[in-house]
Amino acid sequence: MIKHQYDVVIIGAGGAGLRAALEIPEGFSCAVLSKVFPTRSHTGAAQGGIGAALGNEEEDSWEWHMFDTVKGSDYLGDQEATEIMAKDAIRAIIELEHMGMPFSRTPEGKIAQRRFGGHTRPEKPDDPDSKRVAVRRSCYSADRTGHVMLHTLYENCIKQKVHFFSEFFVTDLIMSGKSCAGVVAMDVATSEVHVFHAKAVMLATGGYGRVFRITSNAHVGTGDGFSFVYNNGLPLQDMEFVQFHPTGLWKLGILISEAARGEGGILLNNKGERFMERYAPTVKDLAPRDMVSRAIITEIREGRGFKGSDGTFYVHLDVSHLPKEVLNDKLPEITGFARTYLGVEPTREPIPVQPTAHYAMGGIPTTVDAEVTRDKKNTKVPGLYAAGEAACVSVHGANRLGTNSLLDLIVFGRRGGKAIAKFIKGAEFALLPEDAADRTLERIDHLMNSKGKEKVGPLRTELQERMMEKVGVFRNKKDLTEMTSEIKSLRERYREVSIDDKGKIFNTDLVEAIELGNLIDTAEPIIYGALVREESRGAHSREDFPKRDDKKWLKHTLVYKTDGKPKVDYKPVSITRFQPKERKY
Amino acid sequence: MYKHTGSRGSGAPGWVLQRITGLLLVIVVIGHYFVMHADPASGHTYAAVLERMHHPLWKMFDLTFITVGLWHGLNGTWGIFRDYKMKPAVSLTIYGVIILSGIAFWVLGVNTILSF
Amino acid sequence: MKVTLRIQRYNPERDSEPYYQEFIVEAGDEKERILDLLHQVKWKFDGTLTFRRSCAHGVCGSDGIRINGRNRLACSTLLRDVNYRKPIVIEPLPSIPIIKDLIVDMSDFYRKYEAVKPYMVNNSPPPEHERYQSNDDAEKLFESAKCILCACCTTSCPSSWSDDNYIGPAALLKAYRFVFDTRDEAADERLDAVDTPDGIWRCHTIFNCVEACPKEINLTWHISQLKKRLTEREM
Numbered sequence A: 001m002i003k004h005q006y007d008v009v010i011i012g013a014g015g016a017g018l019r020a021a022l023e024i025p026e027g028f029s030c031a032v033l034s035k036v037f038p039t040r041s042h043t044g045a046a047q048g049g050i051g052a053a054l055g056n057e058e059e060d061s062w063e064w065h066m067f068d069t070v071k072g073s074d075y076l077g078d079q080e081a082t083e084i085m086a087k088d089a090i091r092a093i094i095e096l097e098h099m100g101m102p103f104s105r106t107p108e109g110k111i112a113q114r115r116f117g118g119h120t121r122p123e124k125p126d127d128p129d130s131k132r133v134a135v136r137r138s139c140y141s142a143d144r145t146g147h148v149m150l151h152t153l154y155e156n157c158i159k160q161k162v163h164f165f166s167e168f169f170v171t172d173l174i175m176s177g178k179s180c181a182g183v184v185a186m187d188v189a190t191s192e193v194h195v196f197h198a199k200a201v202m203l204a205t206g207g208y209g210r211v212f213r214i215t216s217n218a219h220v221g222t223g224d225g226f227s228f229v230y231n232n233g234l235p236l237q238d239m240e241f242v243q244f245h246p247t248g249l250w251k252l253g254i255l256i257s258e259a260a261r262g263e264g265g266i267l268l269n270n271k272g273e274r275f276m277e278r279y280a281p282t283v284k285d286l287a288p289r290d291m292v293s294r295a296i297i298t299e300i301r302e303g304r305g306f307k308g309s310d311g312t313f314y315v316h317l318d319v320s321h322l323p324k325e326v327l328n329d330k331l332p333e334i335t336g337f338a339r340t341y342l343g344v345e346p347t348r349e350p351i352p353v354q355p356t357a358h359y360a361m362g363g364i365p366t367t368v369d370a371e372v373t374r375d376k377k378n379t380k381v382p383g384l385y386a387a388g389e390a391a392c393v394s395v396h397g398a399n400r401l402g403t404n405s406l407l408d409l410i411v412f413g414r415r416g417g418k419a420i421a422k423f424i425k426g427a428e429f430a431l432l433p434e435d436a437a438d439r440t441l442e443r444i445d446h447l448m449n450s451k452g453k454e455k456v457g458p459l460r461t462e463l464q465e466r467m468m469e470k471v472g473v474f475r476n477k478k479d480l481t482e483m484t485s486e487i488k489s490l491r492e493r494y495r496e497v498s499i500d501d502k503g504k505i506f507n508t509d510l511v512e513a514i515e516l517g518n519l520i521d522t523a524e525p526i527i528y529g530a531l532v533r534e535e536s537r538g539a540h541s542r543e544d545f546p547k548r549d550d551k552k553w554l555k556h557t558l559v560y561k562t563d564g565k566p567k568v569d570y571k572p573v574s575i576t577r578f579q580p581k582e583r584k585y
Numbered sequence B: 001m002y003k004h005t006g007s008r009g010s011g012a013p014g015w016v017l018q019r020i021t022g023l024l025l026v027i028v029v030i031g032h033y034f035v036m037h038a039d040p041a042s043g044h045t046y047a048a049v050l051e052r053m054h055h056p057l058w059k060m061f062d063l064t065f066i067t068v069g070l071w072h073g074l075n076g077t078w079g080i081f082r083d084y085k086m087k088p089a090v091s092l093t094i095y096g097v098i099i100l101s102g103i104a105f106w107v108l109g110v111n112t113i114l115s116f
Numbered sequence C: 001m002k003v004t005l006r007i008q009r010y011n012p013e014r015d016s017e018p019y020y021q022e023f024i025v026e027a028g029d030e031k032e033r034i035l036d037l038l039h040q041v042k043w044k045f046d047g048t049l050t051f052r053r054s055c056a057h058g059v060c061g062s063d064g065i066r067i068n069g070r071n072r073l074a075c076s077t078l079l080r081d082v083n084y085r086k087p088i089v090i091e092p093l094p095s096i097p098i099i100k101d102l103i104v105d106m107s108d109f110y111r112k113y114e115a116v117k118p119y120m121v122n123n124s125p126p127p128e129h130e131r132y133q134s135n136d137d138a139e140k141l142f143e144s145a146k147c148i149l150c151a152c153c154t155t156s157c158p159s160s161w162s163d164d165n166y167i168g169p170a171a172l173l174k175a176y177r178f179v180f181d182t183r184d185e186a187a188d189e190r191l192d193a194v195d196t197p198d199g200i201w202r203c204h205t206i207f208n209c210v211e212a213c214p215k216e217i218n219l220t221w222h223i224s225q226l227k228k229r230l231t232e233r234e235m
Ligand SMILES: Cc1cc2nc3c(=O)[nH]c(=O)nc-3n(C[C@H](O)[C@H](O)[C@H](O)COP(=O)(O)OP(=O)(O)OC[C@H]3O[C@@H](n4cnc5c(N)ncnc54)[C@H](O)[C@@H]3O)c2cc1C
Pocket: A011, A012, A013, A014, A015, A016, A017, A033, A034, A035, A036, A038, A041, A042, A043, A044, A045, A046, A047, A048, A049, A050, A051, A145, A146, A168, A169, A170, A171, A204, A205, A206, A207, A216, A217, A218, A220, A224, A225, A255, A257, A358, A359, A387, A388, A389, A390, A402, A403, A404, A405, A406, A407, A409
């Protein structure tokens, strides 16, 4: 076992982790740990853009951005946090540009912006109550926005000589009393266990898409950060809100960005109808993701979908009417995906799409300065921070708008970094418990020596399929209750998992086995959150409770792990400017 | 890192010169072909050579040819060697052989041309 | 349908040198990704098979490998892109050290990337708004900014094979990305970094890298722009 001491340890080298690292002042030591090389983080997959009311293409204001985000969140987003994000967005994007991010440009040389689902402005700018129409708010770099943002941030980290531990797989947090004292990690190259003693730890571990069978997320999106927190007795917030993106490539889940619809693409059912006109008469295909996903599933259930060779159903996304220049210059990647993976020629044929698990609205509860909190009174956990998709500030509430996640990463990643910088100046190292690495060592030992009959691959597939069926776009009490016992039995079977690789060098078999444990840990609060929330709000849609219920449910859920059934608690929503209204588009 | 044999300056002039001399060679080689090889009967007699070589323009042509050709060929060859990692002693030897043979052939050639 | 994968295996804890092992896997149709088939091997037959991967759709650059003698991404190569009636030969990227099975040591590749100062340098105080740049100037960078650092190019380059100190096309491309950015002020330092005996002049326009790049980046064109820029500077 190898011990290190750093003032700050950041877990995760996606947008959130890297942005935070840039805030750690010289003179303090900072290590960034990532289970993949930094530029392989999933932020690089983001396509469409990053939202900010720059007003480069047409009039816009941060208040409209805030309103759209609150409305998009189905009023569950904390408005204090949302206001901070919408206001800071403008500075944050300019800063990215100054860091060197290559953006697409307007004719005047400003950052180009495009339309995106749920982002609107009042038709008459002086009358805030006039009809809302789509606005160009998404700053983009062709359809590789996340890729160039991730690279720009990593490049700036190299410039600042940030210290990276690449292919270090974090397995646990170290808690010392009520504070966080560091993390335990395994160097994948050697299987050596390392203990990182730190004054401050930031979790920027991204999402959990791989809990579901069809997902746009990377294979490494296994919700590790959620499981660390959950297993250390801390709560997870609003986990029932899982965003299903409406347009994943059929069968594969690979994302076809909303930018395709932002540039004019439309959805069609098997009758050739532009069905979104019925569900969202004003914004149509650019309605928020939860609505479009439900519309697609409804079309399919009512027999207006196409049946695929694998037995699943899809609808068509048609971009063939768009000018060739738009497809080639503004959407080159996604037209490429359709060509490469499905052999569909988007300039002529429609693209088969189906909803794909995409984003975790819920996560580790934090303050607006990324400080992790432990209860409904927002009591802080000293030394522990979280940002990015792993965190729940909460700005996305029950449904995230496109372009708001990349924004979340840089706004709250930076705020977290600044908060840490302040904290470490005054703080001492918390006492490092003797047994800090024991749980990890036991876990590794168990897996390496287990002779059980279960295998990682099939068990994971089973989890993913059950979650897709029972905790998908539409949910109901019966399915969810069944799922609570399924997850229990999956957890028991997980103890019987054995692996083939008994070696020490790059034992990815071992890594995947630990990741499966994390997936199961993460699935549990999703299921319990979904079961207790007896209403439909944003991405959480209960067939048995089809209406939003502000009287009872305008509150956040907090799920805690216990030895038996998880414990659920609630936290109020911060409402400042916008009172809840019915959400119509 | 480790020591290299040869010029320590920018590689740009060498690269451009290689291209320019390459281009010149096309022209010169075409000229050479017409004079020497286009008509198998002509150009090969001592008298013809003698007559040509007394003309200063032809002297210039041949001097250019030998200079450009040698430089291009040897610099190109050195370029190929440089693509390989070599012990300094080996690379120094090869470099030396290339430079010395370049000088030797050039002196020989220039001497021959000017002796007419 | 059944497909045979002939995979190069090497586990330093067990084997003295690499060997080949064949697996017969079941493919749904010819649109199956090679990555899915590798997963099938790992998840069904042999958990010790080791390779990197993450995004599974060609955006993260983790899974550059050699398939039937060509450097490609496992996740962006479908069965129909190769001759699957014969065993498909799968090997790690050539000419860099193998760590285990298909995993290679990328540290040298990253070191070369860092050598060209891969970050924007602009020491003049920034304006309050963005630094303006015409769309034409921005688009000159896009192709080079697409690079996912998969190393398919550098490991396919004959100059890299003969001299492992050669900086390689990927790093040169990164140098281009910043040298030609109208907002950058450190072009000279970067040009110095590539204008070395192991630098840009070791590129002989052989085009292997262009053929290998999964993001269809025309590396050679970008490298020749750099050569031109260097020549202008020196002459
Ligand atoms: C296909 C796709 C397209 C998207 N498009 C957009 C878009 O257009 N606009 C937008 O705003 N949002 C978009 N999103 C959402 C957005 O990209 C993500 O939410 C965001 O990038 C998450 O960033 P992150 O920094 O939180 O985490 P990630 O970028 O996922 O990074 C997680 C990091 O944590 C590390 N890590 C995780 N677990 C461990 C562990 N156990 N040990 C060590 N390290 C660990 C990983 O190595 C990685 O470095 C998209 C998402 C997807 C999937």
